[in-house]
Amino acid sequence: MTKTASLTANQHRFLQNLFPGTDYLTTPEQMLVFETDASRLTGVPLAVVRPQTEEQIVELMRWAHTERIPLYPRARATNVVGLCVPEKPGIVISTLKMNRIIDVDADDFVAVVEPGIVTGDLQKHVEAMGLFYPPDPASFGISTIGGNVATCAGGMRAVKYGVTREWVLGCRVVLPGGKVIECGGRNHKNVVGLDLTRLMVGSEGTLGVMSNITLKLMPKPEATASLMAGFSSLEDAMGAVSSVFRAGILPTALEFMGAEVLDCLARLTTVPWPQGDNGARAVLLFRLDGSEAALPHDLKRLHTALQNGQSTPVWLEQGIGSEQEEPLWEIRRLINPASFYVAPNKISDDVTVPRGRLLTALLGIRRIADESGLTILTFGHVGDGNIHVNVMHDASDPDQKERAQKAKLAVMEHVLALRGTLSGEHGIGLTKAPYVHRQLGEEERRIMRDIKSAFDPHHIMNPGKAF
Amino acid sequence: MTKTASLTANQHRFLQNLFPGTDYLTTPEQMLVFETDASRLTGVPLAVVRPQTEEQIVELMRWAHTERIPLYPRARATNVVGLCVPEKPGIVISTLKMNRIIDVDADDFVAVVEPGIVTGDLQKHVEAMGLFYPPDPASFGISTIGGNVATCAGGMRAVKYGVTREWVLGCRVVLPGGKVIECGGRNHKNVVGLDLTRLMVGSEGTLGVMSNITLKLMPKPEATASLMAGFSSLEDAMGAVSSVFRAGILPTALEFMGAEVLDCLARLTTVPWPQGDNGARAVLLFRLDGSEAALPHDLKRLHTALQNGQSTPVWLEQGIGSEQEEPLWEIRRLINPASFYVAPNKISDDVTVPRGRLLTALLGIRRIADESGLTILTFGHVGDGNIHVNVMHDASDPDQKERAQKAKLAVMEHVLALRGTLSGEHGIGLTKAPYVHRQLGEEERRIMRDIKSAFDPHHIMNPGKAF
Incomplete structure (x- = not known):
C-alpha cells in the first residue's frame, strides 16, 4: 500500500508547508494520543495533520492519492472497535480544528456543521433555539458529529427517532485525488440520483473525508x-x-x-x-x-x-x-x-x-x-x-x-x-473485521469493495477497516 | 446495448420455457399496457415476463447479463416520470405476481413482503394487527412496495415519519448475472458494512431486481x-x-x-x-x-x-x-x-x-x-x-x-x-434525466455510474433512466 514506512524529505516538506506550525505533528510525544482510540489498540502514524479548511484537505487528498499514502481521519476517537487506529503507516487527519457551526436555520430546520463539532455542544446550541437533534450516542458529550456520521451512531432515543442516518441530509466529501462532491443538501425530501449521502453514513472513513455535514433538525419536544x-x-x-x-x-x-x-x-x-x-x-x-x-x-x-x-x-x-x-x-x-x-x-x-x-x-x-x-x-x-x-x-x-x-x-x-447483527452501533473497525464474513456474503463484500474503489481507487482511506 | 431489436428463436424459446403460459407475453395486444406508465411516454418491449419466484428472476438475470438484453422492472407503473418505460428494446419484468406478504411479526416489528404487494393492502393488513407502516404516497391505494422502495416514495406523513427510506430495513436483490445479495435484515439497528439497503432505495430499478423487502413497522398511533x-x-x-x-x-x-x-x-x-x-x-x-x-x-x-x-x-x-x-x-x-x-x-x-x-x-x-x-x-x-x-x-x-x-x-x-431539488418524490426517470446535470456535478454522476457498474457491469438494468 505505501511506498515507504517513513516519509521522504520531500513528503515531509510538502506536509509542513500545507499544515503550518503545530498543525503538523511528527514527534512520538506529539503523536502518542493519535496512535490509538477507545479500543486501546495502537498503530504508529507517519505524521498527524490538523486541517483548518477544506482547501487543505483537498491538497492533502490530491497528494496522498498520488503518493499512495494511507490516510486515517479521526475526531475524538471515542470509537471502541479500533476504527481510528493507523494500522499501516500513514497520515492521521485530525478534524478537531474544523469544529465550526456554519449555520443553524430555524426555518429550514437544518444545521450545517464542520465534522469536528462535539455532538453535545451542537445539541445545546440548537436546543437554545427551540430546535432538536435527536441522535444521542452515549458518548454525545465527548464525540463529534463527524465521528457519529462516519459510524452511523445510535443512542437511546433511536427507538422513536432512529439513528444518525435518519438525520443527515447531506455532506461535502473530499475524495482521494482532491475532487469534492456534494451529497444531498438542505432539502428534507430529495430523490435525485443514487443516495450517496447515506452511503457516506456509516462508511467508517473508508470513502473520503467529510468537510461539512448538513443535519435535519426538528422542533424540540416541549x-x-x-x-x-x-x-x-x-x-x-x-x-x-x-x-x-x-x-x-x-x-x-x-x-x-x-x-x-x-x-x-x-x-x-x-x-x-x-x-x-x-x-x-x-x-x-x-x-x-x-x-x-x-x-x-x-x-x-x-x-x-x-x-x-x-x-x-x-x-x-x-x-x-x-x-x-x-x-x-x-x-x-x-x-x-x-x-x-x-x-x-x-x-x-x-x-x-x-x-x-x-x-x-x-x-x-x-x-x-x-x-x-x-x-x-x-x-x-x-x-x-x-x-x-x-x-x-x-x-x-x-x-x-x-x-x-x-x-x-x-x-x-x-x-x-437468531438473525441478529454483529454490531448495532459501534461498527466494525479493526476488531470486528475478522468476523464480517460470518454476516455478509462474498458478493455483498465484493460490491462494497467495488463501491469503495469508485471513491478511492488506490484504497488509501482507512485501510484494513470495516469490510 | 442490445445485439438485436427483436428476440432470436433461441432467446424466445428460453423465455418461453422459463415463464410458462401467460407469464410470457409477446403480442402487441398483450404488451400494450407494458409500453407505458403514468408519464404516458411509450416504448416497445421485446417481451414481457411475469416471474412468480426468485429462482425465475435469477435465471432471467443470468441470461440477460450474458445476452446483454436490457431489463425493465415494473409493478403498477404509477410513476409519472417515465421510470417504467422500455425506451430501448428489452424485456419488461412485471413483479405483480410476486405480491405475497411473507411475514408480519408483531414482536420484531417488521414485515417481509414481495415487491408486488400494493402498499395500501399491506397497510390495512398490518393495521388490523395494531401495527403501522407510515409512508403514504398519494398512490398508496394502487402503487406497490417495490415501486415505493425503488423511488423512495414520500407522502403526506413524511413530515413526522420520514420517507420510504426510513422504513426499509433490508432487501434481497437479484443482480445481473444471477447472483443474489442480502442487504440489511430484520434488525432495527445495523452498522455492518456499507449501507447497500439505502443505496437500493430510490435507485429506480437501475441496480438489480428486489425479490423481497423487509420493512420496519411501528405501533399504530391510537x-x-x-x-x-x-x-x-x-x-x-x-x-x-x-x-x-x-x-x-x-x-x-x-x-x-x-x-x-x-x-x-x-x-x-x-x-x-x-x-x-x-x-x-x-x-x-x-x-x-x-x-x-x-x-x-x-x-x-x-x-x-x-x-x-x-x-x-x-x-x-x-x-x-x-x-x-x-x-x-x-x-x-x-x-x-x-x-x-x-x-x-x-x-x-x-x-x-x-x-x-x-x-x-x-x-x-x-x-x-x-x-x-x-x-x-x-x-x-x-x-x-x-x-x-x-x-x-x-x-x-x-x-x-x-x-x-x-x-x-x-x-x-x-x-x-433557492438550493432546492428537482424532485422530492417522483424521481428522475426519463423525463427529468436531461436536467439532472443542473443539480448534480460531474464527479457525483461519475461515482453513481461507477456504483451502477459494480452492480450491473453491462448496464442492462433500466437503461436511460435516473442519472
Whole structure:
C-alpha cells in the first residue's frame, strides 16, 4: 500500500508547508494520543495533520492519492472497535480544528456543521433555539458529529427517532485525488440520483473525508417524562417490553439492565429498587416526550400498559421533567464504573437482534456466561433489540482471558443464529473485521469493495477497516 | 446495448420455457399496457415476463447479463416520470405476481413482503394487527412496495415519519448475472458494512431486481385529528407554517393549497372555507396523531399556535377521528379532478426547497405563471418543502404548449437557485434525466455510474433512466 514506512524529505516538506506550525505533528510525544482510540489498540502514524479548511484537505487528498499514502481521519476517537487506529503507516487527519457551526436555520430546520463539532455542544446550541437533534450516542458529550456520521451512531432515543442516518441530509466529501462532491443538501425530501449521502453514513472513513455535514433538525419536544420499573425476572421484563409496544406506545427510549448489572450497581451506589428475595432482577427504564399538556396522559397510559400486561412490575418510579427524571438516568450512567467491581477487564460488544428475539438472545447469553464461569453484563437499548454485552474477566489470568474470548465468540454465533447483527452501533473497525464474513456474503463484500474503489481507487482511506 | 431489436428463436424459446403460459407475453395486444406508465411516454418491449419466484428472476438475470438484453422492472407503473418505460428494446419484468406478504411479526416489528404487494393492502393488513407502516404516497391505494422502495416514495406523513427510506430495513436483490445479495435484515439497528439497503432505495430499478423487502413497522398511533385553516394571503399561510413549527409542534402531515387550487376546487364542489373579498386565498391542512387522551390537548396547542402567530387564519375547522376528519381530506383528494376545469393538460413537477424558502419559491412560481399567461397550481407537502407544481395548458395549442414548457423550465431554474431539488418524490426517470446535470456535478454522476457498474457491469438494468 505505501511506498515507504517513513516519509521522504520531500513528503515531509510538502506536509509542513500545507499544515503550518503545530498543525503538523511528527514527534512520538506529539503523536502518542493519535496512535490509538477507545479500543486501546495502537498503530504508529507517519505524521498527524490538523486541517483548518477544506482547501487543505483537498491538497492533502490530491497528494496522498498520488503518493499512495494511507490516510486515517479521526475526531475524538471515542470509537471502541479500533476504527481510528493507523494500522499501516500513514497520515492521521485530525478534524478537531474544523469544529465550526456554519449555520443553524430555524426555518429550514437544518444545521450545517464542520465534522469536528462535539455532538453535545451542537445539541445545546440548537436546543437554545427551540430546535432538536435527536441522535444521542452515549458518548454525545465527548464525540463529534463527524465521528457519529462516519459510524452511523445510535443512542437511546433511536427507538422513536432512529439513528444518525435518519438525520443527515447531506455532506461535502473530499475524495482521494482532491475532487469534492456534494451529497444531498438542505432539502428534507430529495430523490435525485443514487443516495450517496447515506452511503457516506456509516462508511467508517473508508470513502473520503467529510468537510461539512448538513443535519435535519426538528422542533424540540416541549417536555419529557421517565419511568423506571423493576421486575422479578428477565422473562417478566421482556414480557413488559412486548406489552408496552402492543399497547401502541412508542417510547422515546427504552433501556434495560440485567440482574448482573443490578448487582454491581448495588455495590457502587444506593439503588432505588427493592433487593433480596422479592426484589427486582431486571429493570426497564422508559422515556417519553411530547407536549406538556399531553405528557401526563401518556405517562398514565404507559403505567396502565405495564400494570395490565402479563407481567406486573414489582416496583416502579416515575418523574416528569428533567429534575425528577435525572436520578433515574444517573443510575443508568453508572453501569460502566460499577462494572469494574466485577472484574478489571471487559470485552464489550453491541450485538443486535430482531426485537422479538430479545429474550432468547438474553437467555442464551446467560447460558454462555454459566458455561464460561464468567460474569457477562447485559444492558442497553432493548427498544431496538440492541444489547450491550460486557464479558467481565481478569486479563492478567491467561485462562480467564481465553474463556472471555471464547464467550465473546459464542455470543456472536448465538446472535447470528437468531438473525441478529454483529454490531448495532459501534461498527466494525479493526476488531470486528475478522468476523464480517460470518454476516455478509462474498458478493455483498465484493460490491462494497467495488463501491469503495469508485471513491478511492488506490484504497488509501482507512485501510484494513470495516469490510 | 442490445445485439438485436427483436428476440432470436433461441432467446424466445428460453423465455418461453422459463415463464410458462401467460407469464410470457409477446403480442402487441398483450404488451400494450407494458409500453407505458403514468408519464404516458411509450416504448416497445421485446417481451414481457411475469416471474412468480426468485429462482425465475435469477435465471432471467443470468441470461440477460450474458445476452446483454436490457431489463425493465415494473409493478403498477404509477410513476409519472417515465421510470417504467422500455425506451430501448428489452424485456419488461412485471413483479405483480410476486405480491405475497411473507411475514408480519408483531414482536420484531417488521414485515417481509414481495415487491408486488400494493402498499395500501399491506397497510390495512398490518393495521388490523395494531401495527403501522407510515409512508403514504398519494398512490398508496394502487402503487406497490417495490415501486415505493425503488423511488423512495414520500407522502403526506413524511413530515413526522420520514420517507420510504426510513422504513426499509433490508432487501434481497437479484443482480445481473444471477447472483443474489442480502442487504440489511430484520434488525432495527445495523452498522455492518456499507449501507447497500439505502443505496437500493430510490435507485429506480437501475441496480438489480428486489425479490423481497423487509420493512420496519411501528405501533399504530391510537388516534388522529385534523385541522384545516384558511388564510387571506399566501404570506399569511406561510407565516402560520413557521409559527406552528416554532411553537415546537411537529405535525404528522402539513398540506398546502394555493389560491388557484382553491378556485378550481370551488368549481367542482362545495368548499367549506369562505370565498370572496374576505375569503381564504390559501389553505393549510394539518394532521396530528398520538394517544387518544393526549390528542385533544395537542389539537388545542396547534389551535393556540395558529391564533397567536403573526398571521391569524380567517377560518378554521377541525375534527378528531376519521369520521370527522375525512371530509377535510376528501377536498385535498379532489385537486387532481378539479385541475382539469382550468385546462385539459398539465405538466406536473414535485420540486422541493429548504423549508424556510417556501414563500420565496411560491411567489416566484406565481410570477412565472403571470409571465407565461398560464395558470400554475401549487399545492402539496409544505411541511417538508415539497411543492407539487401543475402547469395547466391546452396541449393542442402549440403556443400554449411551448409556454408551458418554458414555464416548467423557469420553475426548475428558480427552485435550483433557492438550493432546492428537482424532485422530492417522483424521481428522475426519463423525463427529468436531461436536467439532472443542473443539480448534480460531474464527479457525483461519475461515482453513481461507477456504483451502477459494480452492480450491473453491462448496464442492462433500466437503461436511460435516473442519472
